[in-house]
Amino acid sequence: MTPQTPGPRGKRATILDVAAAASVSRQTVTRAMNDMAGISQETRERVQKLAAEMGYSPSRFAKGLVQGARTSIGLAIPDLTNPYFPAFASSVVEAAAERGWNVVVDDYGHGTGSAVDAAARLAPQVDALIGYLAPHANEVQALMGRRPVVALDSPDAGTAGGISFDYLQAARLALSHLASRGCRHVLFLDSDQGGPASSRSAAAAAVAAETGIRLTRLQAHPSAAAARSAVALLAAGGERADGILAFNDLMAAGVLKALRESGTSVPGDCSVIGMDGIPLGELLTPELTTLSLDLRSVGRAAVDLLDGLLSGSIQDRSPEAFLTLQHQLVVRQSA
Amino acid sequence: MTPQTPGPRGKRATILDVAAAASVSRQTVTRAMNDMAGISQETRERVQKLAAEMGYSPSRFAKGLVQGARTSIGLAIPDLTNPYFPAFASSVVEAAAERGWNVVVDDYGHGTGSAVDAAARLAPQVDALIGYLAPHANEVQALMGRRPVVALDSPDAGTAGGISFDYLQAARLALSHLASRGCRHVLFLDSDQGGPASSRSAAAAAVAAETGIRLTRLQAHPSAAAARSAVALLAAGGERADGILAFNDLMAAGVLKALRESGTSVPGDCSVIGMDGIPLGELLTPELTTLSLDLRSVGRAAVDLLDGLLSGSIQDRSPEAFLTLQHQLVVRQSA
């Protein structure tokens, strides 16, 4: 029962070891392991049992080498704890599975890691890469050489392809909705990552200037807890806004919490709009009005794009290799 | 600029093609590609440029074959849309990254897939497997041969190792808390997956029998939306319970929604307890009381276990290869 432990760190058994132990040839072992024809049932079982005892399992490298690669793609994601990213990852995995591709996931949000670290781990393992890479997208492409990289939300990165979002249009949707609700002074709760001001924030500022809405900006870590305490602090300081637009839904959830605790009614005293459209929004009280992305289609679009790049039907860095997706305003209760 | 497209599906360029084009040997190309010593700067750049133009990238299979495998592990997960699983996945990825391992994730919840499908996709790619595999854990182990499988929440599965949860203890915590709040009739909202009654539900039934609490059981798909409509239907039917214990936090969130809509006050008219301890619970209104798992430690425990199994310091199927973790009751507002 106990395998013939060749020592914990001993070299793994190879097909030749098994063949020798069973007094047959390599090929017969291959036939036994892969349930191929041309072998007697008796020999097949004897070899399989022996292989199990010796702890033999075929090297996936040797197999891949001779059989021709199954494509496998890397997925680099900042933080699996934000429900947006798993939802995205899920759609990528699904679309990749349809093509028989494997997906290797790496999240680099923990600790001090950046997208570059994740890409460095992924690069030797994969044929292509999808990820939220800003602001290091070009370094990642360099790491991948000529293998295609699709960067999300990282416009003008030097990658083979990209998917961006039309934040100007999104900001228009949100701010005009807020304006129609009578909001005059909107707070944009921005993420403190990715430079001085995110492109979402910049777009909101531009649209606000057009519209005559007063827009102030506050930064916090893009998590519910950080957003909550940032807004709590603000409320305690006496600052008053009649509308809040958050960098993402998770932060919006924190905002709702903070407002409830400070006794501010939503949307009565203050309207709140999130961004992403994750399912969480429907579970909150009040239900979150949000700029929603069709999460399914984002991942699918990225994989389709990659497929085109890999097959050559889309040229690297050509205009078709860059898509722009739009948000939709889903009006629920919070605004 | 355009690569010398050998046709979209043409064979990939190999190191020999590059060597021939540059009029150098394989080894010199290797030196150029891997930034090794013993090559002039001029040659290095010339080769690198040529390689890029030809679309050459080293085969990871050949590389892996000759350099010895980097361990990479598979992670099979039913549904990335339930925040519990990404949280778990995240901790696995983190712990694996510390050891320099790669993680290949596959979620099999979409469509009609089972854990066996995911394992079949993963098996040729990985050295070991972690996953929520019930009730197919033994088939998955068969697929993996002698490579270790760590099954979560799948007691007595024929896998190399496993991590289970002490649902009896968890049920005691929850039901005694509910009892102390005066609950007499508790509804267990069970998942409709994995057999007639989940082990969570069975444990609750056993404890309820001891305690003299009346326990009824209702099944639904383990999602917030399904739980919501199941409970709404029940409320419309006039069925009354003064406490609800849910299979997981996501279902509990749906329960809270349904109760609010039916005008039932929580915890006044009905107490609600979830299970998992995902961050979402804190964002709900009322905040969710839950049987909480230290999500970080679950993934870490699985990876530690796998490390032991791979290195041989823990024997397959030995008592040390099976851990049992305990839930803690986190009392917030809903009960």
Add this chain to the structure above:
DNA sequence: GTGCGCTACGTGAACGTTCACGTGGGTATA
């Protein structure tokens, strides 16, 4: 001019598997 060392390269072998054949022996068919 011999010896030494350095630089920039080239060559045989090996990694572990599968593919495409080749082979010996037995059994049915003509």
Add this chain to the structure above:
DNA sequence: TATACCCACGTGAACGTTCACGTAGCGCAC
């Protein structure tokens, strides 16, 4: 009895890379 065929199994070659050497050319010191 000769022929054909099938079954179970074996052998050379190939996949694409890196490792461990080997080597030609050059400069420099003695």
